[in-house]
Amino acid sequence: MAIFMKASLPGMTTDQYEALNAELRALPGDTFAGCLAHVCVTTDAGIEVYDLWESQEAMDKFGATLMPVAEKQGLTQTGTPPAVSQVHRYWLPGA
Secondary structure, three states, rough: OOOOOOOEEEOOOOHHHHHHHHHHHHHHOOOOOOEEEEEEEOOOOEEEEEEOOOOOOOHHHHHHHHHHHHHOOOOOOOHHHHHHHHOOOOOOOOO
């Protein structure tokens, strides 16, 4: 079942986001396997990330890869844990 995730990252800058994303993309293999869509938006407080994952397992596997990279860059988890919901239905325009 597809999973929707929203993470609020107060204090994170776009430069920090881009550095984290670049390091994740440089890892061997398909770091983002199972990610169906990803959106990052800036807010007055920092960054918000919205992901659509094909399954909880795919999201958890990515999280296990993400956290050590984020910690290595000095990014610690702040704010509240990500909000995660099961998706009833999704579709992609034009698909």
